[in-house]
Amino acid sequence: MNIYLQAGGDIFTSGFFMLAMLAVIVFTMIIPQRRRSKQQKNFMEGLTKGQRVVTASGILGIVDKVEDKIVTINVGNKTYIQVTKNAISQELTNAIYPPKTEG
Structure with missing residues (x-):
């Protein structure tokens, strides 16, 4: 009878462990x-x-025009490229052009 209680306890602890890992x-x-x-x-x-x-591919530029899903970027010397909005990376932008902090 003692063997069955151990097995029940193991199931409970392993189930708890799985829930903890999921969390x-x-x-x-x-x-x-x-x-x-x-x-x-x-x-x-x-x-x-x-x-x-x-x-996201590393092209630097200044936003010239924003349409629905297309952004026109000036990459220098009046050279413009069009990219989709989701191609512009916030993380890379913040890494190269850090946001201005107040203070």
């Missing part, structure tokens, strides 16, 4: 990814003319 995965991977996704979406919606940006 760790959710809090360390899924929630931060959703937060970054929301920040990137807000960044893309807030693009304005004259803003310095970097595309």
Whole structure:
């Protein structure tokens, strides 16, 4: 009879361990990814003319025109390229052109 109780206890502890691992995965991977996704979406919606940006492929430029899903970027000497909004990276832009801090 003692053997059956041990097996029941093992099932409970292994189930608890699996739930704990799932919680760790959710809090360390899924929630931060959703937060970054929301920040990137807000960044893309807030693009304005004259803003310095970097595309995901590393092209530097200044926003010249923002249409629905297309952004025209001045890359220098009156040279313009058109990219989709989702090609502009907030992380790279903030790395090269840090946001101005007040203070």
